[in-house]
Amino acid sequence: MTVALQYINITVNDVDESIAFYADALGLEVRNDVPAGPYRWVTLGSDAQPGVDIVISVPHAGRSQADGDALQELLTKGVLPMLIFRADDLDATFERVRASGAEVLQEPIDQPWGPRDCAFRDPSGNTVRITQAPAA
Template sequence: MKIALQYCHITVNDVDESLGFYRDALGLELRNDVASGDFRWVTLGSATQPDLEIVLSEPHAGRSRADGDALQELLVKGMLPMTVFSTDDLDATFERVRASGAEVLQEPIDQPWGPRDSAFRDPSGNMVRIQQAKG
């Protein structure tokens, strides 16, 4: 039996604004842009993981008003789970993301548990970590 992760959702305030971070700064490729009523879902991915897509959507997309409001409140507080990306060149990736104007939370450092990593906030306040394996 084979099992693999196919989609990972990231809740954002504004899909278009978030594309500037995930597509332009991180270098992910746009795969789908699907409208549904007043909302849309955008999927992005990496050529190195062709079967995995990141889905960007707003808090109220596909949810009840109450659930969307609760998710929006967590997003505003910066309390949604972080996303961690890996790269083979952390310093170059860090500089490209910093040059995009993203909020830097942590410059690249060697972590005691192994990887060298850095951290940013996306335009919606989600924490995004980028790491490179030692070696």
């Protein structure tokens, strides 16, 4: 029996703003952008992981008003789980994301536990870390 990750959701305030960040700045590909009632089903992914898609949606998409409100509050506070991406050239990725105007939380540094990483906030305030494995 095989179990594999297929979708992971990122809650955002503005889908178009988030597409600009995740597709244009990070370099992910928009795989689907389909109307779903008053919302949209938008998925992004990378050729490096063809079977895994990121779904970006606003807090109230597919949720009750109360649940959407609660999720919006967590998003506003910046306390939703962080996202961690892997890059083969961290410094070039960092420069591309920084050039997009994203808020830099941490410039690239070598961590004592091995990887080199950096951190940003996406346009909705989610923490996005980017890591590169240490040279072998």
